[in-house]
Amino acid sequence: MTAAPDLSPGTLPLRPELVGLEPYGAPQLDVPVPLNVNENPYPPSEEVVADVAAAVAGATRGLNRYPDRDFADLRADLAAYLEVESGVHREPEQMWAANGSNEIMLHLLQAFGGPGRTALSFAPTYSMYPEYARDTSTAWVMGRRAEDFTLDPESARATVAEHRPSVVLLASPNNPTGTALPLDTVRAVLDAASRVPGGCVVVVDEAYGEFRRAGTPSALELLADHPHLAVTRTMSKAFGLAGARVGYLSASRELVDALRVVRLPYHLSAVTQAVARAALRHAPQLMAQVGSLRAERDALVAWLRDHGFVAADSDANFVLFGTFDDRHAVWQGLLDRGVLVRVTGPEGWLRVSVGTPAETSAFKDALVEVTGR
């Protein structure tokens, strides 16, 4: 009999920076009111389901072959969608897609980060950013946002000048605060980035871009003049397709070509491409609920404030609210009542996603019960 393999600590050559770490992710609990990961609460309609299923069937007939590595058709469809959504014209060669915008970010860090280089963002922000840096052996620097979660253009400019990063990640609207950045702030960062010796790519993560309030511009408008800018989007939120795993970006052709070097061959399966293209044909219908989610969000912010809570201004499909002496106790109290929110952001705050009207009212009732307000 051979001895059992020795898998005690130290046996596997785990990179030292990974020792003792847990995988990232919010608890996936089966609860009646899941409002913790900023999903779209509305599933695709039966019409969309039928079209997506037919597209998958078509793709399945060709699954003996590898998919189109450069997904030319999907890139053209994504460019056409952005033109309708933001009025900004992009060429297919200026588009890129991957399995969620998480993978897009990884491609960006693989191409532009790496050993001896630095990536920079401004806290509080999306907690995956330092993980992309860690996984690509990129040094990580966290600047600060102001107390109200805005980012002062001059302090952002100074932080870029000080740390000379090769990548700056700006979430707008920001997760977990909901804060959108004015274009002047993005311009200040782009200007500081253009002065970094060796170059610096500025990534504006617009995962929640479609939820922005009227009058809030998209950084897509700045792409034409800034070859070192990348604007990322996702089909996970506004399109309600989190399960399909489709993220994308628009940038200069040179920047996109660099991402093509680091991607794994055939990273976007034929099934994923077919699903995304079928869904894009239904963009207006899939996004029909975006307007009502925006209205629901604004009403939720107003309700929280009326009830004596603090709620951050939000351009996203979630609201950061508080503040609580013991936020874990409030989180647990809500969970005991079937409502799952997220413990994230600065101490004392919680984040709730905008759900259906029924889910929002369950959240409100539970919060009143738990806090007595």
Ligand code: PMP
């Ligand atoms: N960016 C931000 C700011 C996010 O909040 C999220 C998801 N929570 C993502 C990117 C990644 O989304 P996905 O990979 O589903 O596109």
